[in-house]
Amino acid sequence: MSPAARPAVDAPMxxxxxxxxxxxxxxxxxxAYVDHAFVRQLGAGTLPASAFxxxxxxxxxxxxQFARxxxxAVYKSRTLADMRAAQAGLSAILDVELGLHVRLCERWGLTPAQLxxxxxxxxxxxxxxxVLDAGMAGDLLDLHVALSPCVLGYAEIARTLAPAGVQALGDHPYREWIGEYAGAPYQAVAEAASRQLDVLAARSMTAQRFxxxxxxxxxxxxxxxxxxxxGLAAEAEAA
Structure with a gap:
């Protein structure tokens, strides 16, 4: 799942x-999300290849759909900084992340035509x-909160699966996937996404809204x- 772009603003303390x-x-x-059986099996290297x-x-x-x-987010933005951050995230998905994902899929025997x-x-x-409905019905903060389990959750999961660093994973079958999200570039993106949440919350969040x-x-x-x-259900159905 694609990283969001770094916000062009600094969050308040x-x-x-x-x-x-x-x-x-x-x-x-x-x-229930970050410690799901799929995640545990992926981390242990026992996740069936067909499920992955x-x-x-x-x-x-x-x-x-996350590109959408x-x-x-561009439309919902009220500042140029927010618009630029959203535009950069869109560009990252369309121009970089989708291509990387296609190459990863090809290494797992999946062709672009199949995708x-x-x-x-x-x-x-x-x-x-x-996520799209949350953004349409609400504001930019609603949209980013709905996105956050994906953007920030993958970063947290990957850190948990590679506590000693990606190199320590050796020939782990899912090393490439774990490394993508445990690596410094994605971790920096997640940190920036967390700061953006704080920036947006400082503008419009009340105790009731929390x-x-x-x-x-x-x-x-x-x-x-x-x-x-x-993913697990697909494996069970194929068995």
């Missing part, structure tokens, strides 16, 4: 980032359209967990 507050508010939903391939195809389709979410011909799974539709954002965050986390489950 905040001893407790909004992202950490959201996780603390809904710990069960967050843990199915996930890769749907993640490609997922990226296309970044385009929506294009595969329909979106209902789990893919559920989360991506939820509860609404926490509910939005929890639902997005559950939908991400469903995305992992989709």
């Amino acid at each position: 905040n001893p407790e980032p909004l992202f950490e507050r959201l996780k603390a508010a809904r710990p069960a939903d967050w843990q 391939r199915h996930y890769l195809v749907q993640d490609y389709l997922f990226l296309i 979410a970044h385009a929506l 294009e011909a595969t329909p979106e799974h209902r789990a893919t539709v559920a989360y991506t359209r939820f 509860d609404e954002l926490a509910a939005l965050f929890a639902q997005a986390s559950r939908l991400e967990a469903d995305f992992w489950q989709m």
Whole structure:
């Protein structure tokens, strides 16, 4: 899933980032996502290859919809800094991330034609359209909160799966995927996304609104967990 671009603004000083507050508010939903069986098996190297391939195809389709979410972020932005950040995120997906994902898929025996011909799974539709709806119905903060389990969650998961660094993974079958998200470039993107949440929250978040954002965050986390489950279900169906 594609990283968002770094915001062109500095977040105000905040001893407790909004992202950490959201996780603390809904710990069960967050843990069900980041500690899902798919993630544990991927980390252990025991995830069936067919489950991972199915996930890769749907993640490609997922990226296309996340490009739309970044385009929506441009429209929802009220400052040039926010617009530029959203535009950079859109460009990163369309011009870089999709190409990288296609090459990763090819190494797992998946051709571009197969990617294009595969329909979106209902789990893919559920989360991506939820994000787009959150952005359409709400403001830029709603949209970024809905995106955050993906953008920031992948960074957290990868750090957990590579505690001693990517080199220590050796010939792990999923080293390339883990390395993409555990690496410094993506980790920097995640940190920037967290700061952007704080910038947006400083403009418009009230105590009452935090509860609404926490509910939005929890639902997005559950939908991400469903995305992992989709991969495991595909393996079970094929067995």
